[in-house]
Every structure is written in structure tokens, then in C-alpha cells.
Amino acid sequence: MGEPSTSTKSSVSRRRFLANVARAAGGVGALSLVVGLFARQAQSLPAQALRPPGAGTEGEFLAACIRCGLCVRDCPYPTLGLADVGEDVPVGTPYFVARRAPCEMCDDIPCVKACPTGALDPNLTSIDDADMGLAVLVDEETCLNFQGLRCDVCQRVCPLINEAITLELHHNLRTGKHAVFIPTVHSDKCTGCGKCERSCVLETAAIRVFPRHLAKGRIGEHYRLGWVEKENKGESLIQGIVDLPDRMPDNLGGGLK
Amino acid sequence: MSAKTHPGTDAVISKGWLAAHKWLLIRRAVQLSILGLFLAGPLLDVWIIKGNLTSSLTLGVLPLSDPFILVQSLLAGHVAAASALIGAAIVLTVYALVGGRSYCSFVCPMNVVTDASRWLAKRLDLPKGWQPARETRLWILASVLVTALITGVMAWEMLNPVTILHRGLVYASSYVWTVALAIFLFDLVVSRRGWCGRLCPMGAFYGLIGSVSLTRVSAQNRVACNDCMDCYAVCPEPHVITPALRGADTGQGGGVGPVILSGDCTNCGRCIDVCAKDVFKFDLRFHNDPPSNEQEGEGQGESKTISTDRHAA
Numbered sequence: 001m002g003e004p005s006t007s008t009k010s011s012v013s014r015r016r017f018l019a020n021v022a023r024a025a026g027g028v029g030a031l032s033l034v035v036g037l038f039a040r041q042a043q044s045l046p047a048q049a050l051r052p053p054g055a056g057t058e059g060e061f062l063a064a065c066i067r068c069g070l071c072v073r074d075c076p077y078p079t080l081g082l083a084d085v086g087e088d089v090p091v092g093t094p095y096f097v098a099r100r101a102p103c104e105m106c107d108d109i110p111c112v113k114a115c116p117t118g119a120l121d122p123n124l125t126s127i128d129d130a131d132m133g134l135a136v137l138v139d140e141e142t143c144l145n146f147q148g149l150r151c152d153v154c155q156r157v158c159p160l161i162n163e164a165i166t167l168e169l170h171h172n173l174r175t176g177k178h179a180v181f182i183p184t185v186h187s188d189k190c191t192g193c194g195k196c197e198r199s200c201v202l203e204t205a206a207i208r209v210f211p212r213h214l215a216k217g218r219i220g221e222h223y224r225l226g227w228v229e230k231e232n233k234g235e236s237l238i239q240g241i242v243d244l245p246d247r248m249p250d251n252l253g254g255g256l257k
Numbered sequence: 258m259s260a261k262t263h264p265g266t267d268a269v270i271s272k273g274w275l276a277a278h279k280w281l282l283i284r285r286a287v288q289l290s291i292l293g294l295f296l297a298g299p300l301l302d303v304w305i306i307k308g309n310l311t312s313s314l315t316l317g318v319l320p321l322s323d324p325f326i327l328v329q330s331l332l333a334g335h336v337a338a339a340s341a342l343i344g345a346a347i348v349l350t351v352y353a354l355v356g357g358r359s360y361c362s363f364v365c366p367m368n369v370v371t372d373a374s375r376w377l378a379k380r381l382d383l384p385k386g387w388q389p390a391r392e393t394r395l396w397i398l399a400s401v402l403v404t405a406l407i408t409g410v411m412a413w414e415m416l417n418p419v420t421i422l423h424r425g426l427v428y429a430s431s432y433v434w435t436v437a438l439a440i441f442l443f444d445l446v447v448s449r450r451g452w453c454g455r456l457c458p459m460g461a462f463y464g465l466i467g468s469v470s471l472t473r474v475s476a477q478n479r480v481a482c483n484d485c486m487d488c489y490a491v492c493p494e495p496h497v498i499t500p501a502l503r504g505a506d507t508g509q510g511g512g513v514g515p516v517i518l519s520g521d522c523t524n525c526g527r528c529i530d531v532c533a534k535d536v537f538k539f540d541l542r543f544h545n546d547p548p549s550n551e552q553e554g555e556g557q558g559e560s561k562t563i564s565t566d567r568h569a570a
Contacts (some may be wrong), residue, residue, distance in 0.1 A: 025398050027393075028400045032400045032403045032404045035400060035401070035404045035412045036412055038412070038416065039404065039408050039410055040408065040411030058344035058411060059409060062333075062411060063330060063409055063411065064330060064335035066311045066322070066323070066326045066341070066411070067309075067420065067424060068309055068311045068313065068322075069308060069309055069427070069428055070307055070308045070313075072428070073304075073307045073308065082424065084425075084431055085430055085435060086432050087435060090415055091414075091415060092414065092420065115338070115340040116320055116337070116338060116340040116341040116343075116344060117312070117322075117337040118337060119335070119340035147475070194452040239413075
């Protein structure tokens with residue numbers, strides 16, 4: 001008498017167990033989708049938010065940074081802060097805005113040393129190798145140097161002066177007889193510290209730092225620049241070409257001769 | 258105050274107010290001290306602890322990291338540096354000794370919020386509301402880990418109200434109160450003890466540690482129980498009490514030992530406080546000899562049946 005009742009009981013409980021497992025798995029799937037989609041959307045970082053030195057790509061950083069804020073505590077300047085609730089930077093992650101407070105490029109990189117997880121790469125030992133972003137002179141129409149004035153502030157404050165930002169001499173086409181000194185960023189040297197953006201004397205900065213993937217172009221792999229190839233080879237790639245004299249535009253070459 | 262007898266009234270009469278609130282007071286003191294230590298740096302420039310509960314550095318030498326966060330990080334594809342791993346190992350060891358969900362009752366800042374919500378709900382005599390199964394938190398924990406694995410980022414940490422709250426307090430966030438208020442209201446009107454008791458995946462994680470941890474509450478003097486039910490009234494996870502308290506006279510199997518083995522128990526010690534008969538005390542999980550030591554394994558199974566019966570009551 002006891003036998004059949006137990007087996008019915010166990011099949012009922014097995015059915016219930018399977019139903020519960022199915023429900024739970026469905027719940028886990030649904031919740032994971034919601035959280036995952038939210039996380040995907042919340043990952044987008046505004047262009048002016050820069051990560052501390054040693055942070056990898058944004059994806060790598062959000063897998064590694066546990067948002068403890070120890071980098072913020074050991075930053076000797078008011079540069080680093082943690083994203084607040086409701087900001088458009090993933091909550092609790094460290095960042096800085098160059099125009100508010102740039103990275104001062106400490107030699108001992110205390111923020112990287114403070115990081116317990118390695119989200120800020122401990123192999124970054126020289127701050128000059130940091131890659132927080134890349135400065136871009138975004139607005140030639142307002143940059144004072146482009147107008148022929150000698151502002152030069154972005155170049156002057158650059159911690160890698162004459163390496164990351166140089167002043168390139170060009171003719172002043174407006175006056176026809178003066179020079180303009182164009183602040184020119186060199187991406188192989190620029191660390192993205194943001195001191196140039198911070199110091200730009202305009203109401204709104206004409207030079208700004210963006211995460212490198214937003215700031216840097218990339219030439220097609222198949223491109224070959226003749227003059228580079230020539231320099232690499234040490235001589236012209238094609239021999240026996242007669243080099244004719246170049247004609248300069250009238251308002252440049254003519255004026256100088 | 259209210260005409261209804263407040264749980265613990267008997268204990269106050271028999272032991273005195275202080276003894277009947279001992280663990281509650283200790284718990285609040287510990288919660289406040291921990292928060293105070295974190296706040297002493299930014300507020301008073303006394304840097305004993307730097308960081309927050311996800312990872313901190315004490316006196317410049319002792320790293321502590323939250324293993325729950327590091328598991329997410331690992332699944333997201335990052336192997337943390339030594340400092341964080343050592344910190345997590347220390348934290349795991351500590352909770353394996355003092356009880357997993359001691360984190361919830363003695364450390365977590367959200368506990369104060371949800372306890373306040375519970376207090377107000379009782380005052381206003383609000384209904385229990387939505388009561389999802391207690392296992393829900395385990396499934397949410399599973400979701401959290403699955404999401405980290407699939408998205409490759411710590412997705413839950415974009416939402417986790419516990420870490421957001423503590424970080425917000427320590428780093429003077431302007432909007433941190435929104436998170437506390439959300440959980441407070443959720444517990445108050447949507448689901449009584451819903452956050453800590455049913456949903457929080459962090460509590461579920463520490464509960465898993467608790468299911469093997471050393472220090473446990475034991476109904477060691479359960480023969481003295483006079484069925485006043487005060488312990489059930491104050492316990493945030495009342496289902497954990499039954500097997501230990503009622504296990505002695507369980508059916509044919511010979512009964513279960515007096516130690517509360519469920520990882521859900523937060524080791525808050527309120528049952529110890531409110532019991533006028535001194536039934537409960539903190540003990541080690543090994544001091545759990547059932548009254549007759551035969552058929553221990555079956556005793557465990559039976560305790561579950563009773564637990565559900567009691568829960569309905």
C-alpha cells in the first residue's frame with residue numbers, strides 16, 4: 001500500500017522540481033539579459049571623460065576596476081574622481097576631465113601604485129609612456145596661434161614640450177608677410193594628460209584631449225608613402241628619373257625670391 | 258508604547274535592558290565604527306582605512322577586498338593583481354571564521370537602511386507585500402555571475418546598491434541617498450525584508466560562505482524554550498531557527514543538533530538578546546551533537562520539512 005503512493009509522490013515532486021528549475025533558469029536568463037543590456041549601454045563613455053594612466057581599453061578596464069577609489073585617494077591633485085550615481089560615466093569608476101583638472105603626470109605614478117587589482121597596469125613605470133588620450137587641436141577657427149598670434153600656451157604647458165606639442169612654422173596667408181606657429185600634436189609622444197586643454201586661454205578650449213580611439217586616424221595597411229620608402233631604402237626606389245624643378249604657387253615662392 | 262507586547266519584553270524584564278539589547282548594540286557599534294573608520298580619512302584627514310568595502314588598504318599595509326566583486330572580475334576576464342587576491346583571501350578567511358552573513362549584519366551599510374525600513378513598517382503595521390522565494394537571491398547571484406561572464410564587464414556593479422551606497426558615503430556622492438531611499442521604500446511598501454532577505458546577491462554569496470563557516474548561533478539550551486516566539490519575531494531569516502530550536506523532538510530519526518547551520522543566518526544575535534530563557538548563544542558549528550547521535554543525515558532532511566511547516570505558521 002505504501003509503495004505506489006511513494007512513487008506517485010516522488011514523480012510529483014520530480015515534476016515540481018523540474019518546473020522550478022525551468023522557472024529559475026528562465027528567470028536567470030531574463031535577468032541576465034536585462035543586466036547585460038543595461039551594462040552594455042552604461043559602458044559608453046563621454047569623450048571628455050579620461051581614464052587614469054595605465055587603464056587599458058574601456059572593456060578591459062570595466063572588467064578589472066572594482067571601483068574602490070584607492071587611485072583617487074592617492075592622487076595628490078584634485079584630478080581623479082569617482083563617477084557619481086546618475087553621471088554618464090559607469091558609476092564608481094575613476095576618471096578625470098582635462099578642462100577641470102588635468103593629470104599632472106607624477107613621476108612615481110601614485111594612482112597606478114595604489115590600484116589593488118592591476119586595472120591600472122603596474123607595468124607602466126614611466127608616466128611618459130602613459131596613454132590616457134590624445135590631444136587634438138579641434139578648432140582652427142578660434143585657436144589664437146592660427147590667427148597669427150603668439151599664444152603658444154598649450155605648447156608651453158606641455159610636460160613633453162617640443163616633443164608632444166611642437167610649434168610648426170607656416171606662412172601667414174592673411175597678411176602675406178608674417179609667420180604663424182601652428183601647435184602640432186605628435187601622437188607618438190602625447191600622453192593625453194590634458195594640460196594643454198586645461199590651459200587653453202579661450203572661453204572654450206580649441207585643443208582638447210579625447211580617448212585615443214576617438215582622436216587618431218589610421219592609414220590603410222596597403223598604403224606606401226614614397227618618401228618614407230625612399231628614406232628606408234636610402235635611395236630612390238626607381239632609378240634614372242629626371243627631376244624637374246618644382247613650381248611654387250605665386251603668392252609663396254614669388255614673394256620670397 | 259504599543260499595546261501589543263514587543264518581542265523581547267520578557268527578556269528585558271528577566272535580564273535587564275542592556276543585556277536584552279547586547280548584540281544589537283554591539284552590531285550597531287561595529288557598523289558605525291567601520292563606517293567611521295572609512296569616513297575618518299575624508300572627513301578628519303585621519304587615514305586609517307583608505308578605499309571602500311570593495312577594496313581597501315588599512316594603515317598602508319593590510320589589503321582587504323570583497324571576494325564577491327573579485328569573482329565577478331575574474332568571470333569578466335581579469336585576473337586581479339596580488340594585492341586584491343590577498344585581500345580577498347583574508348576577507349574569505351575572516352567570514353569563514355565569524356560567519357558568512359556577519360557581513361550583512363555587522364558590516365553592510367544597507368543593513369541600517371533595511372532595518373530602519375523594517376522598524377517603520379512594523380510601526381505603521383504595513384502588510385508584508387511581495388514575498389518571493391528566499392532562493393531568489395541565489396538565482397540573482399547566478400545571473401550576476403553569468404552576466405559578468407557573457408558581457409566581459411562587471412555588469413552588476415553598475416547597479417549594485419550595496420557597493421554604490423558605501424562608495425557614495427565614503428566618496429561624498431551627491432545622489433547616494435537615492436539608492437538608500439529606493440531600497441528603503443522597496444522594503445517598506447513592496448516587499449518586507451525583501452532586499453536583504455530575498456533578492457540581494459551579495460547576501461547570497463556571503464550566505465554560501467556562511468553554510469560552511471565556523472561561528473554559528475546555537476539553540477544550545479533549547480529544552481528551556483517556552484515557545485514565546487520572540488526569536489521568530491525579531492529574526493530577519495526566521496526559517497533558519499526551526500531546525501535547531503525544534504529539532505530535538507523530531508520524529509523517528511532522533512533529531513537534529515542545536516546549531517543553526519543554514520547559511521541564511523546572519524549571525525546578528527538578536528535571538529540571543531530577546532530570549533528570556535537564554536536558549537541561544539554563539540557557538541562553533543561542530544558543537545552540534547543531536548540528542549541521540551544515530552542517523553544524523555536523515556535528521557537533516559526532516560528538519561527541512563519542519564522548517565516549511567513552521568514558515569507557514
